[in-house]
Amino acid sequence: MFEKLTEFLESINTVLYYPLLIILLLCIGLYFTFKTKFIQIRFLKESISVVLEKPQEEGAVSSFEALMVSTASRVGSGNIVGISTAICLGGYGAVFWMWIVAIIGGASAFIESTLAQIYKKKDKDGTSYGGPAYYIEEGLKSRKLGVIFAVSLILTYAIGFNMLASFNLQTSFMTYDFYNPKKTPFIIGLTLALVTSICIFGGGKRIIKFTSTLVPFMGVIYIIVALIMIVVNISYIPTVFKNIFEDAFNFRAIFGALASSSMMYGIKRGLYSNEAGIGSAPNAAASANISHPVKQGLVQMLSVFIDTLIICTATAFMCLSSGIEPTEALSGAPYVQESLSTFFGSFGNYFISLSLVLFTFTTLIGNLFYVDSNLFYINNKKKPSDKFMLIFRIFAVFVILLGAMSEVKLAWDISDLLMGIMALINLPSILFLSKKAIACLKDYEKQKTEGKDPKFKSKNIGMTENLDYWN
Template sequence: MVMQVLDAIDGFLYYPVLLIVMAAAGLYFTIRMGFVQVRMLPEGLRVMKAKPTEGNGTSPFQALMISTASCVGTGNIIGVSTAICLGGAGAAFWMTIMALIGCASSFTECTLAQVYKKKAADGTSYGGPAYYIEDALKSKGFATIFVVFLLLTYSCGFNLLCSYNTQSTFQTYAFYVANPKLAAGIIGAVLALLVGICVMGGGKRIEKTAAFIVPFMGVAYVVVTVVVLLMHAGRIPAVFGRIFTDAFNFRAIFGGIAGSCLVYGIKRGLYSNEAGVGSAPNAAAAAVVSHPAKQGLVQMLSVYIDTIILCNATALMCLVSGVEPTAELAGAQWVQTSLQAVLGNFGPLFITVAMLLFSFTTLIGNLYYCDNALAYLNHKTMPSQGFLKGFRIYGVIVIFVGALLPMAAAWDIADIMMGGMCLLNLVACVLLSRVAIGTYHDYVAQRKAGKEPVFHAKDIGLNPDELDYWKD
């Protein structure tokens, strides 16, 4: 009964509600800003290399890495596998299309975060959707609802799913097959314990080690993908043919759209890159730049890295292996089986190690990510240490529970919470589109005049007295 309710809510939320809202909002921003995600891509790469305008501030590249690190991980591996196994190979195409459209939404939300960012006592900046909703739309209630969804998404939904995905990578090993429930419980307990040690103030060496290793693991993942593709280069044209044929099989899509490649591509792509969800703006607001649009352009690159490159790497690597994607293999098993077919026993082991490292840092980041949201709800001051400790204990318990959930429940809960967060944020972005579009055109005009753009709030009709920055 519970699963039927979750499935019904999840199905309605993504089709028709979010499918329409995400596509409409992304296309609106794309058209109004002249395909910013394509025309301004070289400019984004240029700005990414800029140093912060203040010596000790966060650079555009650092802010990009913070947001990219939070979304690159399990979604690029498990999310892609689930989408293709349950929705078909065409999911890779629709995932890519929605990512390209979502780039414009990402630019919009991150530019707004910069315009309405706040100044902290130590001189650094912070912000995000809650702040541009409250300050620009004058709606504390709307902002509070968004923050509640953010907390539910990152402390519960994403951690349940991340824990499930991690333990699922052990399903190919003999000890797991012998007693799946016991193995899942042990893996969940160990993962929860390690994360608990870190978020309770200890384990700094573990955190630093993981933070050092994960970037190399990401590079290694790309290298392995390239090796697999080179080994089966002759199959690549047929794989692309299969993806496009499946993507445009509209009879199959509209015959069962809720479970089609179109909807699965949108769901798993959104989970992976988080474009328009409202997470990246929290990192974008910390960057020190001379113009808000600069960070908007840089943050678009995160979507390219996450989905256009890494998600498609997984899709192509698995599809060229010759292992047929089926519902029974959905998740880690298809990726592991595919790599085993090509690289032998090294393949499943490599995916397990990659998932452990990616998920560990993601779980820690998700809980720390909630701190600013808790501060917002607590009259913009950090709650007591006792409260924070209790909240993190709850987060650790969620990680343990996630390892024991059925796959469908883990995905449904994460999808629903993320979908609600995305819907609220995109509505706010559309309502504030005049500000984002005006900021973009101001940037373009200055670049055409041969200037290094500098933003002044009054130039686009904003009252400087209502902002913490951009007054001069």
């Protein structure tokens, strides 16, 4: 049964990603890159300074806290297991295509998060919320499409991504002697589910506080260990670059077996890791209290770079510089653990397991924050009943347990399909609405050249809609 389901999902994903999503991701990302005059490069320094700004109102969600929520979802098992899987199954060149997705996707992340800020809504307690479902309804005048997107996001994060995160975590324990394929996945899944439930029943404020504290610490320690590995094997780095670029431009191999090529794995796993353009981060971006929508667009663009160009690259280089040849048998956490053990010994195994515990937990929390926001949207922008939320959260916790016991191919295929559906809705939507985001950018640049701290008014870019903010 599982084999037939896997074959069915794989056949759909093959068409979904090529030609549809490859064309959409690259073409729309390039269009945004040129229309914003390479904002990824021009405003990189500006994005760092914006992150450090305090919110407009005391106690409101800051740009930094919104960054941490989106980074908590982005920075997860995909940064370790996803990159390892891409290299082991797709080849060295997957790293290059992962970089391309991040660089081009940075512009898409800017557009979608700026739109989320423009169309954000005001809650009764004065806080803001929003995301793609809201800018689709308000900007494209289609609540039906907004609901479809919200449903696809809920399925992607509550089921696809959370199942996969749980599965990826338990694979890191396969290297230990105590691992029992019949019992260990259940024990790990149950433990993770119970700990997650303790947090999610505390509400959104606790989620933001928890992730803003843990994510920076988690990321810095991981990068330090990666740098140690790279420095120790520095003589092998030129060979690593050579292998990456040779494999990335081996077009005969790529188009000879596209579904399993370095290009396809790099794009899939890069997208899974940084989520640029699929419509997840705008849900966090809309919660920030700032003076101009562009500021949060820049913050989320920076989040993509932190995820892929720093953390994912750290994983790739510490593995590839170890001298351990990537193979299908080592795909996932075992390849990273095997690589680290060449210098750190058994500590490498423990470190990756610990990193995955932290990465996975913050991913689950960030994912469920997005889910809550979209359940709210589907219920006519009202909080669902306590009974419904209790049942749903119990279901979400059960999915985490189920994910730890799933099959590897099935877990990835489900996530790829659901993520692809989200991107297929969000990318055309932000393309149609991009004129407003680009006009917003021009307004920001104009005020900056005048020496002002930019403050946005919707009338300045010709918007006549009755917005909750910016009028």
